[in-house]
Amino acid sequence: MRKIWLTAIACAVTAAFAVPAEARTVRAGTLNCTSGTTVGLLVGSRQNLRCVFRTNYGHQYSYTGSVTRIGLDIGITTGSRFVWAVFAPSSRVSQGVLRGNYVGASGSASLGPGVGANVLVGGSNQTISLQPLSVEGRTGVNLAVGVANLALR
Numbered sequence: 001m002r003k004i005w006l007t008a009i010a011c012a013v014t015a016a017f018a019v020p021a022e023a024r025t026v027r028a029g030t031l032n033c034t035s036g037t038t039v040g041l042l043v044g045s046r047q048n049l050r051c052v053f054r055t056n057y058g059h060q061y062s063y064t065g066s067v068t069r070i071g072l073d074i075g076i077t078t079g080s081r082f083v084w085a086v087f088a089p090s091s092r093v094s095q096g097v098l099r100g101n102y103v104g105a106s107g108s109a110s111l112g113p114g115v116g117a118n119v120l121v122g123g124s125n126q127t128i129s130l131q132p133l134s135v136e137g138r139t140g141v142n143l144a145v146g147v148a149n150l151a152l153r
Helices: 002-016
Strands: 027-037 038-055 062-089 100-122 128-152
Touching: 038 128, 062 100
Parallel strands: none
Antiparallel strands: 027 038, 027 062, 038 062, 062 128, 100 128
8 A cells, every 4th residue: 555655746746847748838727637437447548538727827628538547456446536737838728729649648546545646748749748647536446547549629
């Protein structure tokens, strides 16, 4: 159990010090996503998501998507929630700009309540970054470390 928490803390610390993909990016808003039950299949998992992007100017845009992890992923969780800060070349982000694929490091651990970190870059011409840390809340028994792909539609 101690190793699970140490892994989760190490992932969170690493993600917290990550720098946005482009030096000239600004925080454009926050992306909130939720998923249902997920079963880790040892070498990976897939979660379907419903997301809402809230801009700094009060606009809201809905997205659907999925997170696919490749790496160690063991366990079962319910009710995951992800929250990312969205960085873009401009603070004025329009509807649909977040559509695309994002790739990066991912890690989470839970024994009852859990935490996770996901640092992802991609989207519109690889100009959007979801950082520095997705605050991932979940309930269940799980350990996941690997590479994540987030597809937003």
